Amino acid sequence: MPKFFQNAILSVISNHLNPNGVAYISYNVYPGWKVKDIIRKIMLKAWEKSQNMEFVREALKIYYKFITYTEQMDQYSYDLRAYASLKLHIEMVLEMPDYYLTHEFLESFNESLYFDDFVSMLDSSELAYLGEYNFSDIVAFDLGFNEADKFIKENFDSHIESEFWMDMFLGRIFRQSIVTHKSTKASLGSDEIGASALAKLHLMASFIKKDDAYFTKAGKRMNEQYNWLYEVFNKMYPASISLAELVRVVQGEVRLSAYAGMVQVLGLTGLGSTVSVKKYEKITYKPKFSRLKPAILPYLSYFANTKEPVIGFADEFGQNHPIVPAEAFVAMKFDGINSKADIAKYLKKQIKAGKFRLDARTGADARKKDDELIKIYIDDLENLLTQMHFFEYFSPS
Known part of the structure; x- marks a missing residue:
């Protein structure tokens, strides 16, 4: 949607959101969407020529074949080398149904933006960024590359700044952010989530056990250090469990690792775990009960x-x-x-x-x-x- 429409939506949220309410906003972000902008332009030109999705797909396939062909050439130019990452994105695009491609790539307006620009737009509407809907900004707070992590932490220590740099290093394409009133955010005092805050959340998750390893339903292998925790979740599922409840049912050394393990499961929100602010029980069917x-x-x-x-x-x-x-x-x-x-x-x-x-x-x-x-x-x-x-x-x- 065009920029003025984006600002209008933020204005509506600001004017109608409850004082302590939150709003969910999903949007395409740079730098990741810069690559998709190239794909979008190709698709738009093919659509303008034919008004036919098969022709649009054919244009992408030929483009894909050309990149593959140039990779095999002895004199592979610098310019073409920069296009190599397009192949993966084209493969994913060609797997998508027509209705999705029409919405995502062929709309008249597709205004992507950098994360810091999004935050500035929020500020102009008296709103503030809280975090990502799946807590990825909290539980996946580093890159795993010491030199880059040190550079960010020593020079850009705020939540907003660090998230911008995470986008740049990771090439993020899409964000699903939670926002609130600027005054509400200020009253929280801190972006950090600790044991006391995590203890108020209830998590539900189930894992697939293969030999001595645990996997999410999507196939992600979990950290073996917390195998005991994944088994607790499996026994409880679909009932929820909180950190406070967890530390009451485990003993010894594993009790000390309960917080770190819960943070790992929290990071799967939307990919294998569900988080709630209220407790959920496992209720089976029984007549008159x-x-x-x-x-x-x-x-x-x-x-x-x-x-x-x-x-x-x-x-x-x-x-x-x-x-x-x-x-x-x-x-x-x-x-x-x-x-x-x-x-x-x-x-x-x-x-x-x-x-x-x-x-x-x-x-x-x-x-x-x-x-x-x-x-x-x-x-x-x-x-x-x-x-x-x-x-x-x-x-x-």
Whole structure:
């Protein structure tokens, strides 16, 4: 969007944000987007010529092939050498669907900016930068290269300055920032997050164990020093745990490393962990004891009655989960009255009538399977609803 529109949005936030409220702003940043600006210009020229996305993709493919070709030449010019990083970005762009490319690259306006310019715009609107939504500015506070880290810390010790230099060294492309009123930020007094602040946060995470190592669902290998902590999270999931709760359940030397380990998990926010300011329990289904939250029923009804939904089936943290219309109908049966045996009877009738298949979760044709497969399916669906925190405790009147 053009600069005047960006300023208008910041003005709206400043005028309508609650005194202690925060706002989320995502935006493209330099220097990383400088490379994408080149790709965008190529795509715009191809689009102006053809008004056809296939032609746009073809232009990018030819450009990619040319860079690959020049890399193999004996006399590889200095100018072309500077373009080598484009290959990775073009590969990623070509994997994206048309609707994303249209939004990200073919809009009339695409005003990227440097982080310090963004902070200056906030200041002009009486707003202030708090941090990144996933705490990356707090838990990933160095580069891992001593000479560069020392240079930043000795010469640019403020939060804003250090983040600008992190962008420059890392070539960041995109930021997802949390902002607040300038007066609110000033009242906090410090950008630092310590044990007392972390103790107020509740974290949820699960890890995949392979041999003696733990991995996130995205495949990131975790620091083996905190294997004990990842096992605690796995046992608790999807319930949350805070630092204060953690130090009460562990003893000895590992207790001393609890804070550092929690910071590591906090750094996975958005990539494998979820953070909240309130506690979450693991609530499974039990008739007359727990049920679907009433507010969830219209949400499930939408998916049950919509063949091609325009939104993803997500929990309150924005995490998407797969579901098909027939499954949404079954999910609505967890009403606190039906037993799982009742749900199994309903499901069996639907299968017999040819209205339901279990392929989505079992990979098998349910019409040729027995009651045990139906039980496994219901347990799996219950587990999904539990992980999404869709159940609540209740007492029937």
